[in-house]
Amino acid sequence: MDFIDLKSQYRALRREINTRIQAVLDHGQYILGPEVQEFEQRLAAYVNSAHCISVASGTEALLIALMALEIGPGDEVITSPFTFVATAEVIALVGAKPVFVDVEPDTGNMDAALLDAAITTRTKAIMPVSLYGQPADMDEISGIAARRGDIAVIEDAAQSLGATYQGRKSGALSGVGCTSFFPSKPLGCYGDGGAIFTDDAALAQACAEIRVHGQSARYYHTRIGVGGRMDTLQCAILLAKLGRFDWEVARRIELGNKYTAAIRASGARAQPLTVRPGRTSVWAQYTVLVDDRDAVQEGLKKAGIPTAVHYPRPLHRQPAYEKLCDAKALPVSELLASQVISLPMSADLSETQLELVVAALARATA
Ligand SMILES: *Cc1c(COP(=O)(O)O)cnc(C)c1O
Numbered sequence: 001m002d003f004i005d006l007k008s009q010y011r012a013l014r015r016e017i018n019t020r021i022q023a024v025l026d027h028g029q030y031i032l033g034p035e036v037q038e039f040e041q042r043l044a045a046y047v048n049s050a051h052c053i054s055v056a057s058g059t060e061a062l063l064i065a066l067m068a069l070e071i072g073p074g075d076e077v078i079t080s081p082f083t084f085v086a087t088a089e090v091i092a093l094v095g096a097k098p099v100f101v102d103v104e105p106d107t108g109n110m111d112a113a114l115l116d117a118a119i120t121t122r123t124k125a126i127m128p129v130s131l132y133g134q135p136a137d138m139d140e141i142s143g144i145a146a147r148r149g150d151i152a153v154i155e156d157a158a159q160s161l162g163a164t165y166q167g168r169k170s171g172a173l174s175g176v177g178c179t180s181f182f183p184s185k186p187l188g189c190y191g192d193g194g195a196i197f198t199d200d201a202a203l204a205q206a207c208a209e210i211r212v213h214g215q216s217a218r219y220y221h222t223r224i225g226v227g228g229r230m231d232t233l234q235c236a237i238l239l240a241k242l243g244r245f246d247w248e249v250a251r252r253i254e255l256g257n258k259y260t261a262a263i264r265a266s267g268a269r270a271q272p273l274t275v276r277p278g279r280t281s282v283w284a285q286y287t288v289l290v291d292d293r294d295a296v297q298e299g300l301k302k303a304g305i306p307t308a309v310h311y312p313r314p315l316h317r318q319p320a321y322e323k324l325c326d327a328k329a330l331p332v333s334e335l336l337a338s339q340v341i342s343l344p345m346s347a348d349l350s351e352t353q354l355e356l357v358v359a360a361l362a363r364a365t366a
Contacts, residue, residue, distance in 0.1 A: 001344055001353055003306040004184045008348035009244075016240035024236045033232035039239050040195070046242070047161075047169040049177070049197035051204035054230040055211055058158040058180025059086040061194035064228055065176045066094045066125070068206035069152050075124040079156075080110045081314040082333040083129040087156050088315045092324055096124070100316045102330040106274040108287075108340075109136040111332070115144050125152040130160035130170050132273065132310070133186060133252070134281035138165055138173035154178060158194075159284035161187050162249035166278045171197045181230075181238060186252065186282045187245060189234040248347035249282055255349055256283040262355065263288065268362035270296075270341075285310050285342040290365055293341055299364030300341075305357050308342045 010017065024033060036054055044052035055061045071077060073095035079087050081100035091098040101118045104111045110128040126145050128136035138155060145151040158180035160170040171177035179185075181193035196207050206223070209216050214225030260272040271289040275281050287310060290296045300307050314333040315321045343357050 001305060001356070002346070003308060003342075003344050005344075005346040005348045006183060006188070009241075009248075009346070012348075013240055013244060016243060017237055020236040020240045021233060024233050030232050031229060033235075035232050035236040035239060036230065039235035042239065042242055043195060044197065046245075047171040047177070047197055049172040050199040051197065051201065053196045053204060053207045053211060054235060055194045055196060055207075056228045056230055057192040058156075058178060058182060058185075058194040059090060060226065060228040061178035061180070061196045062086060062127070062154070062156060063090040063093060064207050064210045064226065065154050065178055065196055066090055066096070067210050067224075067226075068203055069125060069154075069176070071096050071124045071152075074122060076120060076122040077125045077127055078115065078118050078123060079127040080129045080131070080333075081316045081330050082108055082311065082336055083131065083156065083315065084158070084311065085315060085318070086158075087127060087129055088321055091127070092321070097122075098315070098321065098325050099123070100314075100325055100330060100333075102332045103131075103336065105332050105336070107134060107276065108132060108273065108336055109134065110141065112137045112140040112144065115141065116148070119144075119148045119151070123148070123151055125154055127154045127156055129156040129158075130163065132281065132287050133160045133163050133284040134273075134275055135160055135163055135165035135170045135173060135279055137276070142174050152176065158182075158185060160282060161185070162245065162252070162282040164280045171195075172199075175200065176203065181234065184284075186249070186284050187238065187241065189237050189241075191231065191234050193230045193234045193238070195230075251347040252282045252345070253280050255345065255347075255354060256281055256286060258351065258354055259286050259343065259345075259358070262358040263361065266358050266362040268358065269365040270361055283345055286345040287340050287342045288361075289336070289339040290341055291339065293339060296361070296364045297341060300357075300360055303360035303363070305360050306344060309340060310342050311337060311340075313337055
């Protein structure tokens with residue numbers, strides 16, 4: 001069994017993907033070719049955002065968003081310590097200070113009730129992460145940001161493309177949204193890729209310029225930028241994959257519900273996460289909480305079930321970040337980091353496989 005089954009997906013889409021790749025090879029516009037714009041338009045329509053700027057990766061999307069918002073030295077950006085390192089990395093890269101706010105014990109998402117106390121006069125942005133595929137409490141967070149002044153809200157939707165919050169799509173839930181097309185994400189390409197969403201035309205223009213070395217016209221540089229474009233080939237691959245994406249999202253939601261029900265029914269000593277009312281999760285990872293995780297992981301491995309840990313150490317306890325932030329105790333993040341284990345998940349996981357995993361989990365936690 002694969003932890004994430006990308007081969008079945010390719011088999012199902014082989015003809016569409018190969019045709020799209022061949023078209024790029026034939027026209028030869030490998031950088032900012034026609035598929036880039038076509039993909040951006042399709043994706044903007046999909047999440048219902050006025051603008052979509054494709055970029056080289058999810059990390060680059062977050063970095064470019066911060067650069068476009070002119071966040072830098074002396075500024076603070078509030079984020080979650082319980083995330084992939086890129087979320088905080090880009091804050092440090094622009095010279096700002098990451099300020100970590102603890103997370104909810106049953107979702108792993110930023111605890112909006114703790115936000116007010118973390119906001120200072122230096123706070124320029126809040127960057128919630130929609131962890132494991134479930135949107136953070138974006139309206140609550142945007143409401144607090146608006147009440148407390150001119151604070152931007154950037155959703156790190158790297159894991160949650162396709163998920164919804166009150167019927168709206170993740171990525172378009174706040175002033176700026178960023179996503180990733182890393183192969184293992186819900187919408188994955190065959191390399192690196194990412195995108196920025198916003199309804200703000202000026203911000204979109206700034207992101208588009210920063211993506212190409214801050215250039216507003218050929219060899220005319222109005223701002224400091226990066227080399228951050230997404231390849232035409234990757235956009236072409238995702239255009240083919242979009243044809244199946246609605247089915248995949250529905251299937252992921254269904255499998256997530258099945259996992260939760262089956263784990264509860266099995267008597268496994270594993271606690272599924274909660275999906276809050278009014279939201280869906282696309283389960284980029286199907287993650288549960290267990291005691292004695294190392295033993296459970298070993299037991300599952302012996303049963304031939306691959307697992308992963310997202311994430312074993314919160315960022316305020318990472319050597320590179322503990323000196324940047326105030327490194328105070330964030331007990332929920334620390335507890336979750338010691339208990340989380342992610343089970344095999346992809347739209348092509350079969351029900352039989354899911355039942356095998358749950359049975360093995362029940363044995364490993366017995
Ligand atoms: C994957 C991920 C990123 C970074 O995306 P890349 O495309 O790998 O650069 C950022 N934030 C979160 C929460 C992620 O899961």
